[in-house]
Amino acid sequence: MLSIVFAVKTSYKYYIKKKSNWEDKMLKKTAFMIFALLFSLSFSTIPDDIDTQFDSMENVLIISIPHYTDDPSKHFINTISVLVNGDTLVKQRFLRQYSHEMQQGIYRIAGLKAGDEITVDAHCNKWGGLTMKFKVVRINKPGCKGKNCGLTIVKKELKNKN
Template identity: 35%
Template sequence: MIKFLTIKSLIIIFIIGFKLFSGVAFAHPPSTINAAFDQDTKILTVQALHNVPNPTGDHYIQEIKIKLNGKDMVLQYFLTQSSSGVQEAQYLFIDAKSGDTIEVYALCNKFGDKTITLNID
C-alpha cells in the first residue's frame, strides 16, 4: 500500500511539474532586434523579431526599454505582439544627436530577453 502511494505521488508530482514548466520549454527570447534612428525626423524605429504562433495569445514581446547614453528614456509594456513575427514600435527622441548611444532591450513575457546598442552617426 505504501509503495503504491509513493508511485502515485511521484506520478502526480511529475504531471504538475510538466504542466508548470511546459510553457517555458516553448518560450524563447527575441531572435534579433533591429533599430534605426532617423536624424532628420528624430524617430527611433525598433523591430524585435520574435516568431510566435498567436501574437494576441499568451506569448509575445512584453516590454521594450530604451536608454539614451545610459539614461532610462522609455519603458513600454505590451499585452500583445503587433504580428506573429515581430513587435514594432517607434519613439521620438528630440534630444538625440550624433555621437550618442541608444540601448534597446526587449523582453519575452515567458522567457528570455535581448539587448542591442546603436551608435548614432
C-alpha cells in the same frame, strides 16, 4: 492476543501498500507536471535580435524585434526600454504582440547627436530578454542640410538575458 497482533500486522501492511500507491501517484503527477512545464518552455523563445531604423529628419526611432509566437496575446514581447547615454527615455509595456513574427515600437527621440549610445532592452513575458547597444553616427549624404541630417544608428554589441 494473537489476533490483535495479526490485525495490527495486516493493517500496517495495508497502510504501507496504500501509502506507496499514493506516493507512486504523486510521483507520477509531479513528473508529468515537470514534463509539461519543460515542454511548454521549449516553445518559448527569447528575442534573438533587435533591428532599428532612425529617421533623422523626424527624430523617429523604429524598433523591430523578431519574436515568433503562435499566440501573440499569450506569448509576446512585453517590454521595450530605450536608454540614451544611460538615461531611460522610454519604457513601454505591451499586453500583446504586434504580429506572430515580431514586436514593434515607434518612438520620437529628439536631440540625438553623433556619438550618443542607445541601449534597447526587450523582454519576453515567458522566457528572457535581450539588450543591444547602438551608436549614433553621422554619414555624409549629398544635399543633406540640418543638424540631424545624416545621422544613423549602427549596432555595437548585444547581451542575452535569460
